[in-house]
Amino acid sequence: MHFTSEQRLDNGVLEREFTLGEIPGILWTPASASAPAPLILLGPPPLGLRKAYPRLAARARHVAADGFATATIELPGSGDRPRLPASEQARADLRRAVAAGEPVADEIIDAFILPLVDKAVPEWQAVLDALLSLPEIGGPVGYSGGVISIGTRLAVVEPRISAAVLFAGSFVPRAMFEEARQVTIPLHVLLQWDDEGNDRQAALDLFDAFGSKEKTLHANMGGHTGVPQFAGDAAGQFFTRHLK
Amino acid sequence: MHFTSEQRLDNGVLEREFTLGEIPGILWTPASASAPAPLILLGPPPLGLRKAYPRLAARARHVAADGFATATIELPGSGDRPRLPASEQARADLRRAVAAGEPVADEIIDAFILPLVDKAVPEWQAVLDALLSLPEIGGPVGYSGGVISIGTRLAVVEPRISAAVLFAGSFVPRAMFEEARQVTIPLHVLLQWDDEGNDRQAALDLFDAFGSKEKTLHANMGGHTGVPQFAGDAAGQFFTRHLK
Numbered sequence: 001m002h003f004t005s006e007q008r009l010d011n012g013v014l015e016r017e018f019t020l021g022e023i024p025g026i027l028w029t030p031a032s033a034s035a036p037a038p039l040i041l042l043g044p045p046p047l048g049l050r051k052a053y054p055r056l057a058a059r060a061r062h063v064a065a066d067g068f069a070t071a072t073i074e075l076p077g078s079g080d081r082p083r084l085p086a087s088e089q090a091r092a093d094l095r096r097a098v099a100a101g102e103p104v105a106d107e108i109i110d111a112f113i114l115p116l117v118d119k120a121v122p123e124w125q126a127v128l129d130a131l132l133s134l135p136e137i138g139g140p141v142g143y144s145g146g147v148i149s150i151g152t153r154l155a156v157v158e159p160r161i162s163a164a165v166l167f168a169g170s171f172v173p174r175a176m177f178e179e180a181r182q183v184t185i186p187l188h189v190l191l192q193w194d195d196e197g198n199d200r201q202a203a204l205d206l207f208d209a210f211g212s213k214e215k216t217l218h219a220n221m222g223g224h225t226g227v228p229q230f231a232g233d234a235a236g237q238f239f240t241r242h243l244k
Numbered sequence: 245m246h247f248t249s250e251q252r253l254d255n256g257v258l259e260r261e262f263t264l265g266e267i268p269g270i271l272w273t274p275a276s277a278s279a280p281a282p283l284i285l286l287g288p289p290p291l292g293l294r295k296a297y298p299r300l301a302a303r304a305r306h307v308a309a310d311g312f313a314t315a316t317i318e319l320p321g322s323g324d325r326p327r328l329p330a331s332e333q334a335r336a337d338l339r340r341a342v343a344a345g346e347p348v349a350d351e352i353i354d355a356f357i358l359p360l361v362d363k364a365v366p367e368w369q370a371v372l373d374a375l376l377s378l379p380e381i382g383g384p385v386g387y388s389g390g391v392i393s394i395g396t397r398l399a400v401v402e403p404r405i406s407a408a409v410l411f412a413g414s415f416v417p418r419a420m421f422e423e424a425r426q427v428t429i430p431l432h433v434l435l436q437w438d439d440e441g442n443d444r445q446a447a448l449d450l451f452d453a454f455g456s457k458e459k460t461l462h463a464n465m466g467g468h469t470g471v472p473q474f475a476g477d478a479a480g481q482f483f484t485r486h487l488k
Contacts, residue, residue: 193452193461204448207463208437216475217437217463219451230485231460234478241474 001130003027013064015057020130022081023123024049025073028060029136036138037069038243039131041124041154041161043145044072046116046170048079059144063236067244069137073127075147076119086115094171098197109171113149117176121153128160140243144235148206149176155183163242164188165235168203169195169224180209187215188238190231195224245374247271257308259301264374266325267367268293269317272304273380280382281313282487283375285368285398285405287389288316290360290414292323303388307480311488313381317371319391320363330359338415342441353415357393361420365397372404384487388479392450393420399427407486408432409479412447413439413468424453431459432482434475439468 005017012031017024026049030037040063044052049072060070077084090111097104124143131137143151144165151166156179168191187210191203207217216238220231249261256275261268270293274281284307288296293316304314321328334355341348368387375381387395388409395410400423412435431454435447451461460482464475 213465214472215465217461219461219463221457221459228458230481234481237474237478 001127001134009057009061011061011064013061015060020127023073023127024079024081025071025127026053026056026060027069027071027131028057028064029069030064030067036136037067038140038142039137040068040070040142040144040239040243041128042070042072043124043143043147043151044075044078045146046075046078049074050079059232062232063239066236066240068239069131071127071131073123075116075150076123077116084115084119087112104171104199106174110173110175113147113171113173114175116147117149117153117173120147120150121157124150124154125158128158132160142239142243144239146170148203149173152176152180152183152206152210155185155187161185163239165190165238167227168192168206169198171197171199172202172206177206177209180206181211183210183212185212186238186242187212188235189215189217190227190235191217191219192224192226193219193221197224245371245378253301253305255305255308257305259304264371267317267371268323268325269315269371270297270300270304271313271315271375272301272308273313274308274311280380281311282384282386283381284312284314284386284388284483284487285372286314286316287368287387287391287395288319288322289390290319290322293318294323303476306476307483310480310484312483313375315371315375316389317367319360319394320367321360328359328363331356348415348443350418354417354419357391357415357417358419360391361393361397364391364394365401368394368398369402372402376404386483386487388483390414392447393417396420396424396427396450396454399429399431405429407483409434409482411471412436412450413442415441415443416446416450421450421453424450425455427454427456429456430482430486431456432479433459433461434471434479435461435463436468436470437463437465441468 001020003016003018014029016027090108093108140162141160142163143161147170148166155164163186165188245262245264247260247262258273260271300316334352337352384406385404386407387405391414392410399408407430409432
């Protein structure tokens with residue numbers, strides 16, 4: 001893991017960009033950490049870190065006040081990373097269907113999401129290895145964010161993640177429902193009730209499928225990017241309850 | 245409004261039983277109130293105040309720490325109050341259907357719930373008149389609780405209620421979906437995902453129907469009485485956000 005830049009934000013949080021092999025990312029650590037900090041992996045949306053930066057950095061600064069370190073990565077195929085040929089065509093097909101108000105075929109969803117999950121999950125695990133080797137990062141580890149199928153797979157295969165906030169804001173391949181049944185860690189699922197780029201019933205079905213004994217669904221009004229501030233606060237309280 | 249008993253709870257909260265005409269109820273006021281307190285009406289479940297007392301009193305003590313006064317009443321037909329002949333037969337029919345694992349006919353739900361709503365809502369309004377005339381009670385006023393159709397009707401007809409926590413734990417007459425569309429106050433809806441005496445899809449449909457711009461659904465695992473402590477805390481934060 002190579003740090004490529006470093007700056008102090010106005011509230012003292014240290015923001016460092018890094019690369020791990022071909023994976024770029026950002027690490028935020030609290031201003032003053034007396035002990036190794038618990039860590040939240042911030043799963044980014046697939047629109048590129050540059051566009052997502054303001055929201056991710058705001059989230060990182062917010063939870064740093066509660067003592068959490070946070071890290072995010074550029075997803076495979078996003079930002080300046082090479083496109084994933086397998087999912088590029090499907091992404092375009094999906095956008096076309098949504099824009100036309102048509103139902104999105106299962107094949108399109110599978111072709112868009114599954115290659116991304118297959119590539120992103122081992123990358124997150126490699127980044128987690130590197131992060132946990134830093135003296136300022138301890139544990140436990142939570143995952144928060146983005147593409148819900150990536151969070152679901154991570155929750156199944158990565159035992160170091162002990163709680164997750166998932167955002168039901170992306171289409172869900174049929175195969176993920178089976179994986180969801182294998183999830184056992186505490187979950188906090190956010191759903192935007194009128195999310196234009198999401199299938200509400202599929203999100204409710206996925207929530208139902210998760211095997212976790214503790215799982216909570218917070219549904220709020222508004223579109224994909226309209227998650228209210230109080231819903232972010234509630235997600236933060238979930239992590240404080242489980243990671244501290 | 246006549247106070248019939250008075251006691252200080254161990255945290256200093258003043259608990260007073262009252263009657264207003266034929267309506268019995270309980271009022272809890274915070275230990276030390278420097279100004280008239282905001283008020284939460286605690287809608288009881290239809291199983292009688294005596295049985296519901298431990299949960300209601302715990303709730304009242306909890307929010308008293310945040311400065312709220314709370315009041316509850318015995319619902320018409322519950323506890324020692326005269327039965328409501330209109331809904332008694334339907335209540336028995338409903339229990340039989342649920343126990344047998346059969347779908348509950350719309351006619352049974354209507355016959356059980358609608359007479360209760362018709363009688364309880366004006367009673368709550370009369371109690372609210374009386375409570376707001378007490379010098380120690382100010383406002384604003386929230387409603388929290390119980391039979392979701394009573395809370396829905398109150399939210400439509402009673403302009404002094406400015407926010408409501410509703411518990412999606414009772415069957416919903418078809419007519420209430422139309423009333424739900426007329427609700428505009430902020431809502432916080434609790435749903436127990438595996439509530440044995442509730443229809444999950446109807447609860448989701450009702451949430452969808454509410455006309456409020458700010459409405460949040462918090463769904464948690466477990467049965468009717470298994471609302472987790474953190475869900476109660478989140479409901480308290482909702483009231484603090486809207487009533488203080």
